[in-house]
Amino acid sequence: MAAHIYPQFKILLVDDEIPFLRSTLLSFERHGFTNLVSCSQPEQVPSLMNEHNIGLVLLDLTMPNVSGKELLTWLNEEYPDVCVIILSGINQLDTAVECVKLGAFDYFVKTSDPSEILEGLKRAIRTQELSIENQALRRKVLSNDVFSPEAFTRFVTADANMWSIFQYLESIATTRHPVLIMGESGVGKELIAQATHDLSQRKGPLITVNIAGLDDNIFADTLFGHNKGAFTGADKDRSGLIEKASEGTLFLDEIGDLSASSQVKLLRLLQEGEYYPLGSDKPKRSQARIIVATHQNLEHLQIEGKFRKDLYYRLKIHMVTIPPLRHRLSDLPILIEHFIKQACEDMSIDTLSYDNSLPSQLSHYAFPGNTRELKSLIFDAVSRSQNGQLNKSAFKHLFVQDSLLEQQEPVAIFPNNTRLPTLSALADQLVKEAMNRSNNNQSTASQMLGISQPALSKRLKNMNKTGR
Ligand SMILES: Nc1ncnc2c1ncn2[C@@H]1O[C@H](COP(=O)(O)OP(=O)(O)OP(=O)(O)O)[C@@H](O)[C@H]1O
Numbered sequence: 365m366a367a368h369i370y371p372q373f374k375i376l377l378v379d380d381e382i383p384f385l386r387s388t389l390l391s392f393e394r395h396g397f398t399n400l401v402s403c404s405q406p407e408q409v410p411s412l413m414n415e416h417n418i419g420l421v422l423l424d425l426t427m428p429n430v431s432g433k434e435l436l437t438w439l440n441e442e443y444p445d446v447c448v449i450i451l452s453g454i455n456q457l458d459t460a461v462e463c464v465k466l467g468a469f470d471y472f473v474k475t476s477d478p479s480e481i482l483e484g485l486k487r488a489i490r491t492q493e494l495s496i497e498n499q500a501l502r503r504k505v506l507s508n509d510v511f512s513p514e515a516f517t518r519f520v521t522a523d524a525n526m527w528s529i530f531q532y533l534e535s536i537a538t539t540r541h542p543v544l545i546m547g548e549s550g551v552g553k554e555l556i557a558q559a560t561h562d563l564s565q566r567k568g569p570l571i572t573v574n575i576a577g578l579d580d581n582i583f584a585d586t587l588f589g590h591n592k593g594a595f596t597g598a599d600k601d602r603s604g605l606i607e608k609a610s611e612g613t614l615f616l617d618e619i620g621d622l623s624a625s626s627q628v629k630l631l632r633l634l635q636e637g638e639y640y641p642l643g644s645d646k647p648k649r650s651q652a653r654i655i656v657a658t659h660q661n662l663e664h665l666q667i668e669g670k671f672r673k674d675l676y677y678r679l680k681i682h683m684v685t686i687p688p689l690r691h692r693l694s695d696l697p698i699l700i701e702h703f704i705k706q707a708c709e710d711m712s713i714d715t716l717s718y719d720n721s722l723p724s725q726l727s728h729y730a731f732p733g734n735t736r737e738l739k740s741l742i743f744d745a746v747s748r749s750q751n752g753q754l755n756k757s758a759f760k761h762l763f764v765q766d767s768l769l770e771q772q773e774p775v776a777i778f779p780n781n782t783r784l785p786t787l788s789a790l791a792d793q794l795v796k797e798a799m800n801r802s803n804n805n806q807s808t809a810s811q812m813l814g815i816s817q818p819a820l821s822k823r824l825k826n827m828n829k830t831g832r
Pocket of ligand 1: 519520547550552617
């Protein structure tokens with residue numbers, strides 16, 4: 365199988381000592397750093413920098429013709445975005461300090477423990493990756509475009525916040541860092557994971573594992589596989605899902621349910637890129653990209669001691685929170701339309717017409733089950749429909765709650781002994797709340813408030829003018 369190319373930019377090794385160059389290249393390759401280029405003649409560096417997409421340079425200090433310090437100064441001026449690590453035969457503090465002042469990212473003595481040099485290499489790669497992602501993000505924010513909208517076609521939305529999330533996901537889609545997707549149940553996290561995988565340009569598949577209910581052994585067996593004889597019944601070697609996802613993405617759903625010991629295994633996988641099949645003491649390397657999702661608040665779980673802090677911080681390098689449907693009310697009309705069409709196609713019936721006021725009627729409902737709930741309501745309504753018209757009886761129970769609310773005695777929301785707000789202050793508050801809930805969509809907010817859109821617009825202008 366062809367080795368996975370990592371990192372996304374090239375690492376250039378410059379050293380006139382050819383045996384050291386060879387052994388370093390071999391060691392890097394063995395540890396999964398395969399995107400390498402090397403040279404033993406420092407005067408070739410400018411043309412190599414020109415030819416390749418180099419993000420990191422490892423530089424020897426003492427070389428004939430051009431010294432490492434001269435090259436370092438040149439690189440810093442010509443390629444300020446490139447990270448330089450000095451690998452020197454000299455163990456002198458003042459030389460190290462001087463190199464850092466000249467712009468080196470790190471300094472190692474060649475005789476250092478190889479694992480220290482590897483750790484330094486990983487740090488430099490991480491820093492470069494984050495800097496590349498930041499630049500991509502900045503470009504996205506400035507251009508305000510989603511370049512591959514087709515990746516998000518399955519996630520139907522007109523919501524501005526969702527488009528910002530798409531932009532963000534697009535800019536980080538090709539990195540190796542994990543992505544954490546948060547949001548209430550049914551908001552579409554799995555669709556977002558799929559879109560992120562589609563954008564990642566990875567050749568392999570998206571493999572989904574639902575963590576909920578998996579104990580530590582089943583988690584390890586499912587993900588990492590086992591060797592023959594690892595436990596009773598393990599009559600042959602079996603590879604885990606992580607291997608199936610090696611050229612692609614592993615999506616771990618319901619990550620908040622991961623047991624404490626499984627959290628340690630996942631952390632090791634993320635930190636070292638390594639895992640052990642059950643019954644094996646030989647680690648295997650994994651190149652799979654990890655995406656995780658949860659409907660729980662991971663930060664709270666971490667504060668309560670139920671989720672490891674180090675794992676949480678690893679996972680949240682790239683994090684998105686999908687807003688609940690009740691905060692994306694402007695999506696209701698297109699989602700209703702979309703699900704009616706989908707249901708009619710599934711049930712092989714002609715598309716149905718429906719009452720225009722349906723989105724605004726449904727906008728009063730909180731949708732605790734989010735888009736999944738809306739989808740099943742619409743499918744239910746379509747299945748009960750006749751005569752080309754959507755049957756609204758499937759929504760009746762939602763409206764009953766509203767009419768009950770209207771019949772109820774008003775709840776005392778102002779304590780007896782406090783001053784009442786004026787009518788206009790209260791109206792302003794209501795307007796702000798409706799704008800908030802509708803994500804600043806005036807048409808949806810006006811429906812919630814029971815006034816026309818021009819009336820709301822006028823009110824908002826007045827509030828702005830008077831600074832309310
Ligand atoms: N914006 C959307 N457009 C179209 N379909 C959607 C959208 N959001 C969710 N759905 C549909 O709703 C259902 C639930 O979505 P999904 O499984 O992605 O949610 P989830 O957030 O992963 O839920 P859970 O937390 O329960 O795993 C799916 O059938 C999905 O296709």
